[in-house]
Amino acid sequence: MIFTLIPLPVLILYHGGERMSYLSKDLETMPRDELKALQLKRLKEQIARTYERVECFRKRMDEKGLKPEDIQTLEDLAKVPFSYKKDLRDYYPFGLFAEPLKNVVRFHASSGTTGKRIVVGYTRNDLETWAECAARMMSAIGITDEDIIQVSYGYGLFTGGFGVHSAAEKLGCAVIPMSSGNTKLQIQNMVDFGATVLCCTPSYAMHLGEEVNHMGVKDQIKLKCGIFGAEPWTESMRREIEKSLGLKAYDIYGLTEVIGPGVACECSEKAGMHIWEDHFLPEIIDPDTGEVLPEGSTGELVFTSLTKEAFPVIRYRTRDICRLEYQPCKCGRTHLRMCKPQGRSDDMLIVRGVNVFPSQIEEVLLKTSGGDITPNYQIIVDRVNNTDTFDVNVEMSESLFEDEVRSIESIEKRITSELRSTLGIGAKVHLVNPKSIERSEGKAKRVIDKRNLH
16 A cells, blocks of 8 residues: 655744654654654653643642653553543643743633533644644544635534634635534535645534435535544444545544644544544543553543643543554554544443443444434433333434334334344333434434433
């Protein structure tokens, strides 16, 4: 296989007083020993800088009896204390910043279900780094300056829209800054402007696919690929999106706390998401003990930002459960790959003592649909008389809706059996009317856990 990379502008960063200038190709194909040497150099600088400037980190290091000079190898990172999303709320809004506000040129934020929002900041160099990483992502799947990119992630404090927008402009692409919502106009612009790339959440891509086919304009759109992230999705969902929109669907990964979309992405091989290790140092740990796990293990993903200036994170626990792939990729890039997250350790449901991930349920539903159900579903967990109840509502297709009741009952039983076989626990499956489950223009709300409300 011939390996080619789209040439990108030279990236110039000033980090720790050092001028760093690398071509993207040099970094993406850097031999592993050179890449590790670069990581170690940047790690030492980042640990020292964060210790000096961020009180929370300095206190935790001191409590462990650690000083920055104690970190002499990449393996020494395991000695360093973790950081958590709770820290961002406890030190809201600027308590974890490592730069004075006069050097911060942009804020982003995200909200959770409880507590205060989390707020992060970016220097000009941070924004350049972000655009570079996300541009690598687009280049890896063959996007060029010939493409027209429709950005249907939300713009504003959410990182999605701005992250891919800046990357697209860096590549010289034409950008349609749609943001989320107004689905009919989204589709009209796809047709009128000839969009070739779509960027949005996978659940919204599913909704757009439904509407494209309902409007009968699939043959009028020119989409060749889509970049979908910000929420978990399965391989079955990928196939559904590709079928409904007639494109190739690619996965990306990013967190507001680390930088935003572009931390990792799939290449044309679709064999896992390359983590840009020159900027983001990954670990896999046991989510219960915090111990670093051997290569190839499945566990919780932890990130250390090596070059982030305004808001560095050291050993940040993402709560995402996944595995890292260390074998060389056929595309020629040397940066390791992460598999699709199986779920989140804090989103995992424990129902009657059994661990259940929403992604497991989605995989079963899409695998056993047979055209009778849509990919829209909702999981409802409750507690009645001290016993957990477990219900799964699934939208039936228009054709099944018009069918006989006994056919619907038969399909419910089939899905119930498949779920029990996969999960090891029984669930009550209810086929509900088409389009009765609320659609999302951002992240889909798949789980309603009412046990916390009692």
